[in-house]
Every structure is written in structure tokens, then in C-alpha cells.
Amino acid sequence: MTQAADYQPSVLVETADLSRDEWLAYRRKGIGGSDASAVLGISPFRTARDLYFDKLNIVTADDGGNWVAMEMGNLLEDLVARIFAKKTGLRIFQRKVMYQHPRYPWMLADLDYLVEQPDGTLAILEIKTTNYNARDKWEYNGEEIVPVYYEAQGRHYMAVVNLNRVYFCCLYGNSEDEVIIRCIDRDMAYEQELIALEDYFWHDNVLAKNPPPYTEDGDLILESLRRSLGPSDKDAPPVPITPPQFARVARYQELQEEKSQLSAEVRRLEAEMQRIKAMIAVDMGKSCTATYEDAGGSYTISLNSSRRPIVSRDRIDRMKVLHPDLYAEYVTFSVSRKLVIKKAATPAA
Structure with missing residues (x-):
């Protein structure tokens, strides 16, 4: 699969006035940049099967379920962009559209910002937020990096809009100096492999209604099953x-x-x-x-001594009996499934 050297992206839809549901419906018409890492099996948030279910509108995929973090990211996007512009001196602007690759119409891109570089060429700006403890994900062995799941997103965008650079600006604190700025340039070998894998996912999985296999870490797979199947059923018959x-x-x-x-x-x-x-x-x-x-x-x-608040099992049981309303309001349960394997006794001859 070869990549065209000179092309302009199409505009699938103007996004400025779209509702959230309308925007999601357009995203289901193809693969977006934030989907790329799930297709590659390197997303820390969701599996390829989660993405498959989302594209078919069977189960909506969420990126990790931390709605507060996601909402903070949305609220701080403009602020982080302004910090990037101030620190770099580069002009940034937005185009509220969803782009579409002219050759691979299932490749979509909804960019945060565009950047005008000193030589007049354009680049992409992706805005990220994280916490102070997670900032080390932007370094490896003392070298500055972009986390692989964000790299896949950036390379997908470069392929769609035919630009050669992506900047990332990630805020991890509460001052303008607590930001990480990185950039990656286009890699055509990576891009061709990415397009091939996304093409397979779109045509052989989504359009063919053939769910991709689970290849990710166990915790991510179990969370995917919880989202798609709901809680386990003790009354369900055994599965051969x-x-x-x-x-x-x-x-x-x-x-x-x-x-x-x-x-x-x-x-x-x-x-x-x-x-x-x-x-x-x-x-x-x-x-x-x-x-x-x-x-x-x-x-x-x-x-040194340390103290932390705990509630003993006895006190929880007492609360359940004496204060059932408080128990119902404040006690929550984590759900897990324990695997137990028992071998039946061999029948006597």
C-alpha cells in the first residue's frame, strides 16, 4: 500500500455547531486519531474490540472512565494552547471541521489546533493534560519521548491532513512552566503500516461485523468484558x-x-x-x-509512624444493621471474578 505524495484532505463535516451525539455519529463513519492506538493494540484505555463495539454503536467505548480527567482536559484545552503559543511564539488557530483522507475515506481527523511555523508551513498541535506523577511517561531513559499511544494519534493525523509535523503540549501542573512540549515528524514507513492495520480493522472487522481478537493486557480485557457483557450471572448454565x-x-x-x-x-x-x-x-x-x-x-x-483512616469489617457490618440508609449511600463494592479450577475425581473402575 503506497501513500500519495501530494493531496489535500476532504472535509467530512463542519463541527462547530454539531451536538455531542451528532459528532459521535460522524466519528463512527471511520477511524479517528484517538482510535489509532486501540487498533494497534497499544492503548492503555481500551481494546480493539471496545473500539469495534463503539463503531457499530453496540457499546460506547470510553477512554478509561475517568470523566473528571476528561472534562478537565476539555476545559483546559484553550489555556494549554495559549501556553504553547506564548512559550514558542508560534501562531496557532483552529479549523472546526472533521477531515477525511481523500484516498482512505474511513480515516478521519478532528484536530485540536493548527500551527503556523516560521517557514510558513503548517503543523498540528495536540493538547494534553496529565497529573504531576504521570509526567515521566514523556521521558524514557533520560530521553524526551511522546507516549506511544499519543504518537499513533499524531501519525494518524499527519496521514489524513498531509502535514509533516505534530506538536504536543501537555500540562501537568498549575503554572505555565509545568508543561511538556514535544514534536514528532512524519515517518512514512510507520504511516504505511498504520494505514494497512487500520484498513484491515475497518474492512475485515467493522464492516464485516467480525470482532477482533483480544490481544491486550488481562486487566484491559476484563474491563472490556465488564463493559460489553455486564456483571456475570451465577444462574447461567456452564459453558463447555x-x-x-x-x-x-x-x-x-x-x-x-x-x-x-x-x-x-x-x-x-x-x-x-x-x-x-x-x-x-x-x-x-x-x-x-x-x-x-x-x-x-x-x-x-x-x-517513622504513619496513620491512615480505615473502617473495619465489624464496623461496616454494624453500620449495615444500625444505619442502613448511610450504608446504602456510602458503601460501594468493587467487582472482580475469581478463577477457580477443580478437577473432578476419577470414577472408580
């Missing part, structure tokens, strides 16, 4: 599985045994560490700090 499916069960049992052996060693080490910690506490008495110095260097040893 095939020999290839049982191979997973057998492998799980092998790993369970391996983990059990390693856990025993971990417990032994933790017990030894706890005893040594107790002896250090004996040496320190009531002090929270100790010092030591020899030819190898000087050391400071801290052993």
Missing part, C-alpha cells in the same frame, strides 16, 4: 469449552503453581525482613532517626 480453550486453563494452573512456589519464598524473605526491622526498632528505641558513618559513607535511617 474446546481442547484449545482448555489449553489456557492448563497453562493457568502451571502459572498458579509457579506463583505458589515463588510466593512461599517471598513470604520467607518478608518474614526475615520484618524480624530485622524489629531489631532495628529495638536499637533506635523511641527515636525515628538513626545515623551511621564509616569509611564507606554516611547513612541516615528513618523509621
Whole structure:
């Protein structure tokens, strides 16, 4: 699959006056930039099957479910863009349209901003927000990077609108100095592979109504199942599985045994560490700090107390009996599914 060298993107729709539902309906006509990482299997938020369900309007995919973070990102978009413009001196502007690739009409792009560069050419500006603890995702081994899931988004956009650079500006604090600015340039080899994979997803999965296989991490798959199937049903009949499916069960049992052996060693080490910690506490008495110095260097040893609020199981049970209204209002439950494998006894001959 070759990429045209000179083309202009089409405009699928003007987006300025679209409602949220109308905008989502247009997005379901193809693959957008934020969908690219799910197609590639590198999204930390959703699986390719989540995206498949979303495109067919079966189950709406959400990026991680943290609506507060998503809303903050939307509210701060203009502010972060202004910070980028101030720090770089580059002119930025918006075009409220949804672009469409002229050759691959299922490739769509809804850009945050466009940037006028010093040589007069245009580039793309993507606005991101994160928290202070997650800013290290923009570095690797001391090198400045763009997280791979955002890189896929940027490269998808470059392919659609035929521009050669994407800037990213990510705010992680509450001042103009707490921003990360990165840029990536076009990579045609990456782009051709991306287009091929998106083409397959769109035609062989979405249009063919053939759900893609799960290839992602276990937690992401389990969350995907929760979204698409809802809670498990204890009254549902047993599901017979095939020999290839049982191979997973057998492998799980092998790993369970391996983990059990390693856990025993971990417990032994933790017990030894706890005893040594107790002896250090004996040496320190009531002090929270100790010092030591020899030819190898000087050391400071801290052993501080910490307090955190907890509610015991007994108190929760008491609340349920004595204050059922408060219990219903404030007690929530996390849902998980525990896998237990039991082998039936072999019938006597």
C-alpha cells in the first residue's frame, strides 16, 4: 500500500455547531486519531474490540472512565494552547471541521489546533493534560519521548491532513512552566503500516461485523468484558469449552503453581525482613532517626509512624444493621471474578 505524495484532505463535516451525539455519529463513519492506538493494540484505555463495539454503536467505548480527567482536559484545552503559543511564539488557530483522507475515506481527523511555523508551513498541535506523577511517561531513559499511544494519534493525523509535523503540549501542573512540549515528524514507513492495520480493522472487522481478537493486557480485557457483557450471572448454565480453550486453563494452573512456589519464598524473605526491622526498632528505641558513618559513607535511617483512616469489617457490618440508609449511600463494592479450577475425581473402575 503506497501513500500519495501530494493531496489535500476532504472535509467530512463542519463541527462547530454539531451536538455531542451528532459528532459521535460522524466519528463512527471511520477511524479517528484517538482510535489509532486501540487498533494497534497499544492503548492503555481500551481494546480493539471496545473500539469495534463503539463503531457499530453496540457499546460506547470510553477512554478509561475517568470523566473528571476528561472534562478537565476539555476545559483546559484553550489555556494549554495559549501556553504553547506564548512559550514558542508560534501562531496557532483552529479549523472546526472533521477531515477525511481523500484516498482512505474511513480515516478521519478532528484536530485540536493548527500551527503556523516560521517557514510558513503548517503543523498540528495536540493538547494534553496529565497529573504531576504521570509526567515521566514523556521521558524514557533520560530521553524526551511522546507516549506511544499519543504518537499513533499524531501519525494518524499527519496521514489524513498531509502535514509533516505534530506538536504536543501537555500540562501537568498549575503554572505555565509545568508543561511538556514535544514534536514528532512524519515517518512514512510507520504511516504505511498504520494505514494497512487500520484498513484491515475497518474492512475485515467493522464492516464485516467480525470482532477482533483480544490481544491486550488481562486487566484491559476484563474491563472490556465488564463493559460489553455486564456483571456475570451465577444462574447461567456452564459453558463447555474446546481442547484449545482448555489449553489456557492448563497453562493457568502451571502459572498458579509457579506463583505458589515463588510466593512461599517471598513470604520467607518478608518474614526475615520484618524480624530485622524489629531489631532495628529495638536499637533506635523511641527515636525515628538513626545515623551511621564509616569509611564507606554516611547513612541516615528513618523509621517513622504513619496513620491512615480505615473502617473495619465489624464496623461496616454494624453500620449495615444500625444505619442502613448511610450504608446504602456510602458503601460501594468493587467487582472482580475469581478463577477457580477443580478437577473432578476419577470414577472408580
